[in-house]
Amino acid sequence: MSTPPLTPELEAVLDRHGRDPTRLVQILREAQELAGWLPPPLITALARALRLPRARVEGTAAFYSFLYLRPAGRYRVLFSDNVTDRMQGSEALLDQLCERLWAEKGRVTEDGLVYIDTTSCTGLCDQGPGLLVNGWAIPRASRERLDLIAGLILEQRPLAEWPAELFHIDHPIHRRDLLLAEPPTAGEALAAVLAHDADGSGLLAQVERAGLRGRGGAGFPTARKWAACRQAPGAVHYVVCNADEGEPGTFKDRVLLAEYADLVLEGMTLCAYVLGAGRSPTQGLIYLRGEYRFLLEHLQSALARRRAAGLLGRAICGRAGFDFDIELHLGAGAYVCGEESALLESLEGKRGVPRNRPPYPVTHGYLGQPTVVNNVETFCAAAVIARHGAEAYRARGTPDSPGSKLLSVAGDCARPGVYEYPFGVTVREVLADCGAQDAQAVQVGGPSGTLVGPHEFDRRIAFEDLATAGAFTVFGPQRDLFEVVRNYVHFFAHESCGFCTPCRVGTAILRGVMDKIHAGRGARHDLEQLEQVERAMRLASHCGLGQTACNPLRDLRTRFRPTLERRLASLDFAPAFDLDAALARARAFTGRDDARAHLHTDTLAS
Amino acid sequence: MNTRLSFLLDGAEVPFTPGQSVIQAALAAGRYIPHLCYHPEFTPHGSCKLCTVRADGRPAAACTLPARAGLQVDSETEELRALRRTLVQMLFAEGNHFCPSCEKSGNCVLQSLGYDLEVHTAGFRHFFLDRPVDASHPDILLDFNRCVLCRLCVRASEEVDGKGVFYLGGRGVQRRLLVSSESGRLADTDIAVTDKAVEVCPVGVILRKHVGFAVPIGRRRYDVKPLRERALEDAPRGEEGTHG
Ligand SMILES: Cc1cc2nc3c(=O)[nH]c(=O)nc-3n(C[C@H](O)[C@H](O)[C@H](O)COP(=O)(O)O)c2cc1C
Ligand code: SF4
Ligand code: SF4
Ligand code: FES
Numbered sequence: 135m136s137t138p139p140l141t142p143e144l145e146a147v148l149d150r151h152g153r154d155p156t157r158l159v160q161i162l163r164e165a166q167e168l169a170g171w172l173p174p175p176l177i178t179a180l181a182r183a184l185r186l187p188r189a190r191v192e193g194t195a196a197f198y199s200f201l202y203l204r205p206a207g208r209y210r211v212l213f214s215d216n217v218t219d220r221m222q223g224s225e226a227l228l229d230q231l232c233e234r235l236w237a238e239k240g241r242v243t244e245d246g247l248v249y250i251d252t253t254s255c256t257g258l259c260d261q262g263p264g265l266l267v268n269g270w271a272i273p274r275a276s277r278e279r280l281d282l283i284a285g286l287i288l289e290q291r292p293l294a295e296w297p298a299e300l301f302h303i304d305h306p307i308h309r310r311d312l313l314l315a316e317p318p319t320a321g322e323a324l325a326a327v328l329a330h331d332a333d334g335s336g337l338l339a340q341v342e343r344a345g346l347r348g349r350g351g352a353g354f355p356t357a358r359k360w361a362a363c364r365q366a367p368g369a370v371h372y373v374v375c376n377a378d379e380g381e382p383g384t385f386k387d388r389v390l391l392a393e394y395a396d397l398v399l400e401g402m403t404l405c406a407y408v409l410g411a412g413r414s415p416t417q418g419l420i421y422l423r424g425e426y427r428f429l430l431e432h433l434q435s436a437l438a439r440r441r442a443a444g445l446l447g448r449a450i451c452g453r454a455g456f457d458f459d460i461e462l463h464l465g466a467g468a469y470v471c472g473e474e475s476a477l478l479e480s481l482e483g484k485r486g487v488p489r490n491r492p493p494y495p496v497t498h499g500y501l502g503q504p505t506v507v508n509n510v511e512t513f514c515a516a517a518v519i520a521r522h523g524a525e526a527y528r529a530r531g532t533p534d535s536p537g538s539k540l541l542s543v544a545g546d547c548a549r550p551g552v553y554e555y556p557f558g559v560t561v562r563e564v565l566a567d568c569g570a571q572d573a574q575a576v577q578v579g580g581p582s583g584t585l586v587g588p589h590e591f592d593r594r595i596a597f598e599d600l601a602t603a604g605a606f607t608v609f610g611p612q613r614d615l616f617e618v619v620r621n622y623v624h625f626f627a628h629e630s631c632g633f634c635t636p637c638r639v640g641t642a643i644l645r646g647v648m649d650k651i652h653a654g655r656g657a658r659h660d661l662e663q664l665e666q667v668e669r670a671m672r673l674a675s676h677c678g679l680g681q682t683a684c685n686p687l688r689d690l691r692t693r694f695r696p697t698l699e700r701r702l703a704s705l706d707f708a709p710a711f712d713l714d715a716a717l718a719r720a721r722a723f724t725g726r727d728d729a730r731a732h733l734h735t736d737t738l739a740s
Numbered sequence: 741m742n743t744r745l746s747f748l749l750d751g752a753e754v755p756f757t758p759g760q761s762v763i764q765a766a767l768a769a770g771r772y773i774p775h776l777c778y779h780p781e782f783t784p785h786g787s788c789k790l791c792t793v794r795a796d797g798r799p800a801a802a803c804t805l806p807a808r809a810g811l812q813v814d815s816e817t818e819e820l821r822a823l824r825r826t827l828v829q830m831l832f833a834e835g836n837h838f839c840p841s842c843e844k845s846g847n848c849v850l851q852s853l854g855y856d857l858e859v860h861t862a863g864f865r866h867f868f869l870d871r872p873v874d875a876s877h878p879d880i881l882l883d884f885n886r887c888v889l890c891r892l893c894v895r896a897s898e899e900v901d902g903k904g905v906f907y908l909g910g911r912g913v914q915r916r917l918l919v920s921s922e923s924g925r926l927a928d929t930d931i932a933v934t935d936k937a938v939e940v941c942p943v944g945v946i947l948r949k950h951v952g953f954a955v956p957i958g959r960r961r962y963d964v965k966p967l968r969e970r971a972l973e974d975a976p977r978g979e980e981g982t983h984g
Contacts, residue, residue, distance in 0.1 A: 190907050196914070631915075634789050639833065663864070
């Protein structure tokens with residue numbers, strides 16, 4: 135096989151990344167920005183250049199939704215498919231665009247011009263429906279805006295010439311508390327710490343006293359994580375900011391990165407000070423989800439400003455030995471990469487498959503070195519603590535959940551956007567503030583969180599009650615919660631990394647059963663199967679995705695049971711006669727097992 | 741030495757040496773824990789989850805769980821037996837496992853697990869995979885529709901054969917076995933029929949040609965001796981810490 139030489143542009147991409155195989159995901163992403171997709175000879179050539187087995191390069195690309203191993207059209211229009219997008223009419227809009235452009239969903243048009251499909255939540259729920267066109271986010275899809283887009287595509291206008299207004303994204307904040315109201319200015323928190331803390335131990339103690347817990351969902355004590363990493367021996371200590379924000383319905387990290395970039399970067403720098411004690415080498419990384427590509431240049435210029443101001447780079451704030459810089463990595467469409475060990479794999483250029491633990495990232499993280507992974511908001515909170523002190527922080531929230539929490543409020547409410555509350559706020563208070571009368575349910579924490587009904591609206595947002603990574607999705611009385619949950623079940627099946635049996639196969643079975651019930655052919659037996667699969671997934675899944683993927687189903691079953699049972703064709707009668715199974719003998723005789731030798735009464739796998 | 745390290749497996753003491761996993765120590769001690777992606781000669785993968793136990797009450801894969809003194813491990817409980825049956829049913833539903841027509845029948849770990857765990861029905865609706873087989877290689881046949889994604893062939897090709905012929909790529913139910921050539925065909929790789937990667941596949945994906953049914957069904961590896969006995973025979977044992 136002859137492999138064509140790489141173009142000069144591709145050589146430049148490879149050189150920029152030092153031909154380092156741990157940069158594979160970044161290299162693939164940039165190669166695709168040049169070529170539009172990743173043709174087989176290109177994969178072969180990249181594998182050679184990086185000295186990797188070819189199948190590893192191909193298999194890695196195949197893991198990420200935004201990397202294409204087949205021609206993907208000159209314009210790729212992806213409709214965000216979160217339940218909030220659907221509530222805002224995304225499905226009809228997708229059909230409209232398909233019709234306008236003579237396209238079929240999920241298929242490149244004959245002339246190679248356009249490809250239209252859905253994608254997991256793009257984090258624009260406060261201004262949906264969201265779109266991605268060639269990776270660039272467009273909010274507020276509407277008939278008019280799609281007409282405009284269709285025209286631009288038919289004229290084959292380059293994206294750079296599209297009206298900038300199409301890509302304008304708002305970052306609405308409707309309630310500010312300690313973090314959003316009084317953020318330290320750039321360098322202020324660092325100066326406060328460096329003035330009296332010679333080795334980061336004072337700051338560590340302060341974060342400990344403040345009782346800061348991780349904002350990415352699990353609520354792990356931040357000081358304990360930092361201390362374990364600080365103690366772990368290693369050539370370099372890494373500070374990783376988890377900006378993957380993939381949980382459907384969550385967008386508060388988007389707002390923080392867009393409006394409070396300095397606060398995020400300051401928090402990371404403070405963490406580096408704790409890990410390296412201002413003496414040993416530290417390095418920072420931000421893993422930004424591919425959907426937030428539009429924030430890349432903004433963040434790069436924030437980094438440049440801080441370097442110029444002496445807040446990043448060598449001898450930060452004039453402290454000799456305190457060297458720290460931050461690098462940006464973009465994801466490529468994979469929710470599971472928000473899981474911290476999968477995130478590290480992806481940063482190392484691999485598929486985002488969660489690692490076996492132990493060892494944990496604090497001792498063996500990025501490139502095997504001690505690593506702290508924290509959520510965007512956690513770093514912001516750390517900077518606020520460094521500036522305002524542990525006591526001011528502890529004065530907010532509850533004893534078990536000190537401080538404040540940012541919520542991403544969306545769905546059936548008058549004022550979607552980000553709201554910051556002290557922990558302990560009730561669901562009812564948030565509903566009142568955002569203008570949501572007569573909600574029938576709220577999804578707190580996204581699909582992997584909890585779906586609560588009106589009798590639970592006095593429950594509190596806090597780690598000890600309703601824990602949340604930030605999503606707060608409101609469902610009005612007109613919504614069908616069965617369809618809401620079915621959407622979530624599809625999401626998990628699409629995003630399962632496929633590593634472990636219970637989640638890979640389980641999520642696909644759940645999707646099939648939910649679709650069967652949706653089609654009006656569900657029976658009691660199907661509910662039993664849902665429960666059997668759920669037990670296996672909770673017990674044996676390798677990571678949090680599989681362990682929590684059944685939460686929406688659990689909540690539907692236990693809190694909204696009538697909604698589920700109404701959908702069953704028959705409660706007691708489970709069709710015992712499986713026509714297809716009855717044909718098994720005939721198939722065996724004829725040695726056939728192809729699709730046409732089966733009676734498809736419903737479909738399970740895709 | 742009288743300070744022997746040990747943990748409890750279903751109430752019975754199992755000795756171990758530092759660095760061993762729970763499954764290594766258990767098998768060496770003659771105690772079977774069901775497994776599929778674990779193989780004594782390779783680094784553990786931890787993906788099939790058949791070896792799931794409860795260690796001090798918490799679920800964990802025994803093949804990736806480091807043995808620790810005093811650990812209380814439960815394996816043969818009704819909960820875990822039910823889990824393993826569900827997992828085997830899942831694998832049978834995911835792939836095309838029509839055992840009577842499969843050359844691997846009798847030598848297949850998945851089939852034997854089914855017998856061992858008394859899985860009598862598929863339980864779930866089949867996915868009906870429809871991936872074309874690869875018959876391009878003169879000596880080796882690939883039937884992708886039976887892959888259980890254990891990664892043993894990948895590990896063997898990389899760690900033993902030094903080749904990197906196979907890789908598991910893609911995501912979710914699209915995750916699948918990939919062959920390392922631009923054409924995607926096995927004939928265009930440097931695989932040899934004598935490679936460890938060919939030998940190690942526990943199911944009927946990587947098959948040697950020309951040996952079809954040379955050993956008749958009924959006289960094959962797991963026909964002659966059940967899976968759990970074979971697993972215990974294959975377990976490496978040091979001089980220390982073995983009994984049974
Ligand atoms: C499937 C899955 C997805 C996750 N996605 C995110 C995410 O997008 N952002 C995030 O900060 N944490 C996410 N997490 C949690 C991370 O694994 C990790 O706990 C977190 O980044 C730690 O930071 P914290 O202590 O500051 O919360 C996810 C976890 C799982 C299991
Ligand atoms: S639980 Fe799901 S996402 Fe997590 S490792 Fe298993 S297959 Fe992958
Ligand atoms: S081909 Fe065989 S050895 Fe390789 S991953 Fe699939 S089942 Fe495992
Ligand atoms: S044998 Fe342990 S997970 Fe497969």
